[in-house]
Amino acid sequence: xxxxxxxxxxxxxxxxxxxxxxxxxxxxxxxxxxxxxxxxxxxxxxxxxxxxxxxxxxxxxxxxxxxxxxxxxxxxxxxxxxxxxxxxxxxxxxxxxxxxxxxxxxxxxxxxxxxxxxxxxxxxxxxxxxxxxxxxxxxxxxxxxxxxxxxxxxxxxxxxxxxxxxxxxxxxxxxxxxxxxxxxxxxxxxxxxxxxxxxxxxxxxxxxxxxxxxxxxxxxxxxxxxxxxxxxxxxxxxxxxxxxxxxxxxxxxxxxxxxxxxxxxxxxxxxxxxxxxxxxxxxxxxxxxxxxxxxxxxxxxxxxxxxxxxxxxxxxxxxxxxxxxxxxxxxxxxxxxxxxxxxxxxxxxxxxxxxxxxxxxxxxxxxxxxxxxxxxxxxxxxxxxxxxxxxxxxxxxxxxxxxxxxxxxxxxxxxxxxxxxxxxxxxxxxxxxxxxxxxxxxxxxxxxxxxxxxxxxxxxxxxxxxxxxxxxxxxxxxxxxxxxxxxxxxxxxxxxxx
Amino acid sequence: xxxxxxxxxxxxxxxxxxxxxxxxxxxxxxxxxxxxxxxxxxxxxxxxxxxxxxxxxxxxxxxxxxxxxxxxxxxxxxxxxxxxxxxxxxxxxxxxxxxxxxxxxxxxxxxxxxxxxxxxxxxxxxxxxxxxxxxxxxxxxxxxxxxxxxxxxxxxxxxxxxxx
Numbered sequence: 001x002x003x004x005x006x007x008x009x010x011x012x013x014x015x016x017x018x019x020x021x022x023x024x025x026x027x028x029x030x031x032x033x034x035x036x037x038x039x040x041x042x043x044x045x046x047x048x049x050x051x052x053x054x055x056x057x058x059x060x061x062x063x064x065x066x067x068x069x070x071x072x073x074x075x076x077x078x079x080x081x082x083x084x085x086x087x088x089x090x091x092x093x094x095x096x097x098x099x100x101x102x103x104x105x106x107x108x109x110x111x112x113x114x115x116x117x118x119x120x121x122x123x124x125x126x127x128x129x130x131x132x133x134x135x136x137x138x139x140x141x142x143x144x145x146x147x148x149x150x151x152x153x154x155x156x157x158x159x160x161x162x163x164x165x166x167x168x169x170x171x172x173x174x175x176x177x178x179x180x181x182x183x184x185x186x187x188x189x190x191x192x193x194x195x196x197x198x199x200x201x202x203x204x205x206x207x208x209x210x211x212x213x214x215x216x217x218x219x220x221x222x223x224x225x226x227x228x229x230x231x232x233x234x235x236x237x238x239x240x241x242x243x244x245x246x247x248x249x250x251x252x253x254x255x256x257x258x259x260x261x262x263x264x265x266x267x268x269x270x271x272x273x274x275x276x277x278x279x280x281x282x283x284x285x286x287x288x289x290x291x292x293x294x295x296x297x298x299x300x301x302x303x304x305x306x307x308x309x310x311x312x313x314x315x316x317x318x319x320x321x322x323x324x325x326x327x328x329x330x331x332x333x334x335x336x337x338x339x340x341x342x343x344x345x346x347x348x349x350x351x352x353x354x355x356x357x358x359x360x361x362x363x364x365x366x367x368x369x370x371x372x373x374x375x376x377x378x379x380x381x382x383x384x385x386x387x388x389x390x391x392x393x394x395x396x397x398x399x400x401x402x403x404x405x406x407x408x409x410x411x412x413x414x415x416x417x418x419x420x421x422x423x424x425x426x427x428x429x430x431x432x433x434x435x436x437x438x439x440x441x442x443x444x445x446x447x448x449x450x451x452x453x454x455x456x457x458x459x460x461x462x463x464x465x466x467x468x469x470x471x472x473x474x475x476x477x478x479x480x481x482x483x484x485x486x487x488x489x490x491x492x493x494x495x496x497x498x
Numbered sequence: 499x500x501x502x503x504x505x506x507x508x509x510x511x512x513x514x515x516x517x518x519x520x521x522x523x524x525x526x527x528x529x530x531x532x533x534x535x536x537x538x539x540x541x542x543x544x545x546x547x548x549x550x551x552x553x554x555x556x557x558x559x560x561x562x563x564x565x566x567x568x569x570x571x572x573x574x575x576x577x578x579x580x581x582x583x584x585x586x587x588x589x590x591x592x593x594x595x596x597x598x599x600x601x602x603x604x605x606x607x608x609x610x611x612x613x614x615x616x617x618x619x620x621x622x623x624x625x626x627x628x629x630x631x632x633x634x635x636x637x638x639x640x641x642x643x644x645x646x647x648x649x650x651x652x653x654x655x656x657x658x659x660x661x662x
Contacts (some may be wrong), residue, residue: 182532184531186545187527187545217591384638391619392616408606421513438544449539
């Protein structure tokens, strides 16, 4: 770990971490632009970088992107990222009560503390978990992938059927290309450009950036509401440490553990933490009126969820959210396979991610503390120019990966597919993660069946695989059972409210 | 049933039809794949499994739509039409993707110069997304020039990617 910090403190790595965190904060602060979109757009650039540089840049963007959302959430009641939605509950009223600096100071402090708490879990648990995961065979990995996919599909907002359909459609789009086992073309329909399959980058950029921009441009573009932050220091005192320490510790732990679970994300982590803090508070009625513990709990938890989500990513190669799926893409384009062997094959990357996460949090504190006034002004950039610029970056980024316009057409096609799916209420998260996990899922299942001579019952001899598959099944069945129970308990039609 | 709800149900129907079409392609593509010789599963298995799952989920979706239509009755109540966009703004939903397709097409098939094509795209998109005035066109032309030249410079000289 010490060597990872030494590598990180080399000028180039620090520079990329600084750039990533700064850009992440600005993008995170602009409502409509997310850390996921930024990371997807940066991915083509990392293709030409050293792996450690690439990882530090992307981790900086991730941390900055999630943290930056608090600025507009507090000042404008417009969460820059979904993870900051909870911050609007008390942050905005606190700002409206004449204390915008105090709200920002608490939000920034809480974000850093959340990040540091989850870093301890990340640094402490990851090497142990990776060692444990070395015992996993193909059946365990297949079970793990199924669990991640089903949880992600079932726990996303909206219909479970549509979540699952999104995941299965994403898996289906990963099938065309040369089959790695037989070496024969599969589902290419005699189209030569399909022989290498759909590239991960064009699919990610199309599904996330293009579809999001097309959606934004279709809606009326109103000039953003202005907010000028009054001059003065960001007030935070030593007494705050005593006052908010229990809340921060609890929210940090909640955020980390929720971040660990696939598909739940920073917004739910913040919401659960906020609700818990409110329930435990002696003054629950003050929540929602500009109560400081409300700002602290949400911001601590959403930043802590990043550290939590990085744990399954580096120890098992399982993405907890779309952003982690893109990070997996970043590692694979550098021929690095995330998973337990990452600690053996590329320790500088595995430990580099852990070290970069801590330093990015500290950089984020320094950057946000010193520049929050200017970032608040940047968020007022005219949208048409911003959206047009991003569209050009999308095209150039997709082209630059292979110097091929086929990738750009693929990106446009997936932009249209993403837009269509969203219009039909299909969440894009399971779609993209299905696309990323499909090859792993197939490879592990085929390997498992080969090892067991085609005997599916062999899975019954693998307790962890059974556990993962059981969790997947339970996740799938619980909503159905719950709705059935609700239907049984509900009064007959005509008696209840319509 | 309100029109917006009816529209949402129709979206579900379109989604199911699209999914069934994709499942059909998976089954058709899997038919031409060889039977497994050295392994139990073979390359056709996953397309078939996913095709089956897609058909199942699409049918569930259609069943849901049918149940909702049955429950609500088929009468559509009137709903206030949304305020329509004015001027060029009403062309945005189709205009922006069309511009993008023409831009990529020009770069790919006509091998149009990157800087000039990008300036043209930025100006047209700028006019579509804000006010269509001469001032807007000039501002966006300048923005397009700075953007395209800087991107071209970075990609050509630092990343060794020729943008044309």
